[in-house]
Amino acid sequence: MENKAIVKNIMKHNNGKISNIYFTACGGSLVDMYPSYYFLQSEAEKVSTGWYTANEFVHVTPKKIGPHSIVFVCSHSGNTPEAVEAAKIAQEKGAFTIGLTFNPKAELLKYSDEKIIYEWGNEDEVVNNPMAIMLDITSQTLDELEGYGKLSEFADGFKRIDTIVTNALAQVQDRTKEFAKKYQNEPMFYILGSGASFGHTYGFAICSLMEMQWLDASPIHSGEYFHGPFEVTDKDKPYIVMESIGRTRPLDERAIKFLKKYGNKIEIVDAKELGLDLIDSSVAEYFNPILFYSVLCEYRAKLADLRNHSLDVRRYMGKVEY
Incomplete structure (x- = not known):
């Protein structure tokens, strides 16, 4: 239907x-x-x-x-x-x-x-x-x-999003391979995001990393980063930042600026760089997580390959009574 x-x-x-x-x-x-x-x-x-x-x-x-x-x-x-x-x-x-x-x-x-x-x-x-x-x-x-x-803008966005995602996946192939090589032995990741994307910030941490890779991970809202979490920032901790397009982008940019100054292991996934600005600016921010989900799936897949840890293996889920 x-x-x-x-x-x-x-x-x-x-x-x-x-x-x-x-x-x-x-x-x-x-x-x-x-x-x-x-x-x-x-x-x-x-x-x-x-x-x-x-x-x-x-x-x-x-x-x-x-x-x-x-x-x-x-x-x-x-x-x-x-x-x-x-x-x-x-x-x-x-x-x-x-x-x-x-x-x-x-x-x-x-x-x-x-x-x-x-x-x-x-x-x-x-x-x-x-x-x-x-x-x-x-x-x-x-x-x-x-x-x-804004229904017409939404409709146009839905017409464009498949092409945007397909192009973005091609664009990140080399980058995701390099990411996996660099971070395959890391035991812990911090994931930052904001706006409509914060749901996937949480999801990438608990599903892609904790569930599918048995890695420790913590989702952090970009707006909350400076209200406690930034105190653990140093050159050795890896961060993945989903840089959204739209009204909350300044929150992500502020966190990125600080991370570049005091951190070293920073992976920025920028929706604008990946073409989401092809969607009308009045609704584009709601399409951030659709793009980020597909792109971050490439990150987790490359990481899984190099870690020789299948995305489908589980220790408890469907294995024991809970």
């Missing part, structure tokens, strides 16, 4: 009387939701929003949840127990639930009023990934509810 049709179904719920939109998932799926949450936090004048890890949503369900609510629930497998339970609770409270999964037989779909089976694995078509799907639906829904005036 096209996203426009999904938005029409959303607007039929409760006769279009919608006052809040929530996002809940676990791990990488929760990270995929952050751009849409951030978009609503930034652009909505009346609609409230929330972003919850699913098990907390289950145990501390927002009292606002009800017939006037839309709840997005995402699980790649579609069977993550916490996500399934979150969808069930949201639906029981009268919310319109939107389930996103790669699995057409997912348990999650039993508790989803709107069922989205997304594509996966084709890095040349990121518009079909959950991050982009949710951002598209969310921007269209806000337009229906409040008259958000």
